[in-house]
Amino acid sequence: MSIFAQRKNAKPGKASAQAQSNLAPYIEQLKPKVAECLSGLEISQLSRPELGLRLGQLVTSEFEKQPNNLNLLERRTLLTELINWVTAQYPKQSAPTQQQSTQVASSAERASVPDLPPAPSSQANAAAVPDQPDPFKIDERRLETKAPITDTVEAAKDAIHAKVMERLDVSAASQLPREELSSQLGEIVSEVLAEEKIRLNGPEQAGVVELMLADMLGLGPLEPLLADEKVTDIMVNGPYQVYVERGGKLELSDIKFRDNDHVVNISRRIVAQIGRRVDETTPLVDARLLDGSRVNIVIPPLAIDGASISIRKFAKKGITLDVMARQGNINEKMAMVLKIAARSRLNILISGGTGSGKTTLLNALSQMIDPGERIVTIEDAAELQLQQPHVVRLETRPANLEGEGAIDMRDLVKNTLRMRPDRIILGEVRGGEAVDMLQAMNTGHDGSLGTIHANRPREGLTRLENMIGLAGINLPAKAVRTQISDAVHMIVQISRMRDGMRRVTHITEIVGMEGEIITTQDLYTFEFEGEDADGNLVGSFKSSGLRPFFAKKAAYFGLEQRLLEAM
Template sequence: MTRHRAERRGAGLRPSPAIDLGLLESVRRSVLSESGPVTGLRVAAALRDSGRLLGATGSLAAMDRITAELSGLGPLQELVSDPRVTDIFVNSPNSVWLDRGMGPERVDVAFDSEATLRALAVRLIAVGGRRLDDSSPCVDVKIDPGYRVHAVLTPISSAGTLLSIRIRRPRVFTLKELQTSGCIHPVMGSVLRGMVAARLNFLISGSTGTGKTTLLSTLLGLCNPKERLVLIEDAAELNPDHPHVLTLEARHSNTEGAGTIDLDELIRQALRMTPGRLIVGECRGREVRELLMALNTGHSGGGGTIHANSAMDVPARLVALGVLADMSTEAVALQTASALDVVVHLERINGLRTVSEIGVFSLLAGSLVVESAIKTEPENTGIVAGPGWAALAVRLGLDPEGTVLERSCSLASEEGQL
């Protein structure tokens, strides 16, 4: 069984009541002695049959603990109760971290041993239909209720079992909420709203954990309710507040190495579904060719996310992905300049996920470039217009000679208004 010190530093949770480990192990054996899913009823029956008088509080605590051990995240389960937690990282039995939007924070949660940590990782991967062992030491799966689990074993990891869990929250933030929280400057918010209304094709760029998926879900929620959104994802994470959403999810190979369905195949299938907007959750491989081709055939208002260090680095990233799809640099440049209008870049500024820049794609002497249109000033206090503003203004239907983005930042920031 695992042991964890229940009071987490800075997490605001009360310590869990102490539970006898012998009782936990006894109930655990009793529950696992029967086949079938682990349910609260079976755990309660096993506790009753143990003959131990725990009282109402003790019984509930024991049930929560055993259920987490057998079908949840074990000692990590209580971390999920904080709705702000988006990621959990386990670097060793005594090194557990989480992210609540302000960067990694170490918490006072621990496993009994490396063997216990490995057992949890193996169980979670098995729930996702994959195998984690010496022959397959690096695995990524999605499991209910919305966890993306990645595990690495030794000798790939020199420190022992590594476990990373990304939590998909069912709640979607509105654009106004992101503005209020400081993630989006009001001027940026108005431009993003106008981008969706004008059906510009876009990419959202940034490094891991900057909030690309969160922002994409928010923007998709701004789409006309009559539009049909078709989402292509490696693992379903987008959950836009929209009445007509279809999600196609890639399938990894089975234990025999067969049955793979990649994102590029799903994009081809999606084009047969009459998508109002075609969205690829993350461009990370040869599917970029299919996306660019689709957006070059009359499909407007689509796009996706991409990993990049800055908005200016997105062209280089696209070229690198295009090489995987046997595209030349010239082909990527021409296809992208025709298919995509805007790149929205996110960063962590002082730990806060922030929309830092919006740029426009263009060709310069035959090379693909991104020109900065608007950029947030340090501390997210204002907006600076860049050389790409005139081109963006034209695409948004604004006056490119206007003073909307000069120091007054007078672009209307009321919700729904440009």
């Protein structure tokens, strides 16, 4: 299948066997030039698109020296035949033997065509093949052979984009595997660059092809940011301003979109993957990428300065409490307290601000759940990474264009109670579902977990109380607080501090009630002491030295002694 759009004056069957035979003299004439062009290169290291770009430059250069009557379609066929000839002369081998790597062309071939360069060693080939290719990650091995995406490459891509798309059969392109599409797209890019008299070297042309592939198949300019494991958040503020978070700090990237329509098109591609839409009737959308990254999209007219895309990247490597201790988010004794709390089936709320690391900590805590338990997770956008085998993941659904069919968190919590869960995990508690969650925690679903937006543990309790009031439950304040104190056993407060570091600032127990007030006690706190010469905050995690209120429950699970040692 070819992605080249049919020209009006091109007849069906133009690239037939007869037409190819008519090209034979040109092919034979170019073979020595091709061998000379590729001399000294490790051909097996070149992908088909890169090979096509190099040969395309050669063909264009030779035809400028010696004019001919070949039309555009015939030139494309000629280029394809040359690529096929090179790959046939030099097939790729994952592990060539010594005998294979030392074979030479026959005497007849050597008489007519100069030898192609020798094959690289088997070690080089083995190192060039990744063990487990990731479909959502840019191939770093291939990027190493190219120039970085520079302003020159960006400008060239923008200059030829419209003409390339005119020659592209989009429906055919959508059905091709990436490698084949890349090869054929490389031929079109080479032709258009020659017509526009834009001179780029091979790596730069390969960069143009990569950018156009990202636009066609991926998320365009965002692809390199998604592939960068150091980037945790991506924030697009219109076409010309893209911020990223690295190491807990925001910085302006050099990524740009062509215009606002380009941002909107990428937004539509994101939501289409999960069966949603974004347009003037639904300008606000929560979505997720195929790898689980959370996305929020706002388009005009609500976004005044251009479409906005906010991406919270999905951590590919699961973080444990031990890893958090090594990173300084907590200390080792705090990690032990949290492990024992989760194993002892305490109901735990993780409190913190936006981007503080609540979901990461929730994922780490969930690893303490026994593999034999049935877990039901409820989220607005699925991003939890539970490792247990018996997990049911539920996700809310927005209303359709008629305003019907919405399924919210409260609907899912109510339904979960009929699913015989051992534990319920709420991605975030922020509305009327707080009522049903507390009832579930009070009716045999110990060990449930959730997150809440609040700046301190006491504020988290106040927010829970307000959510119950907003749900239309007419109960006295004391009754509401009693229900909260009975249901929630511990609040873990996590914060992103001004040096970018995320730290657990409180591990707080809910002790009970004194009159109409919920009583708490801090087991661990973080005490700020100053900052070092590099601007990093200095402080320490302090134990209160108090006997944990849940020590008796820990004793039931045989963990009391270890808990007391951790205090």
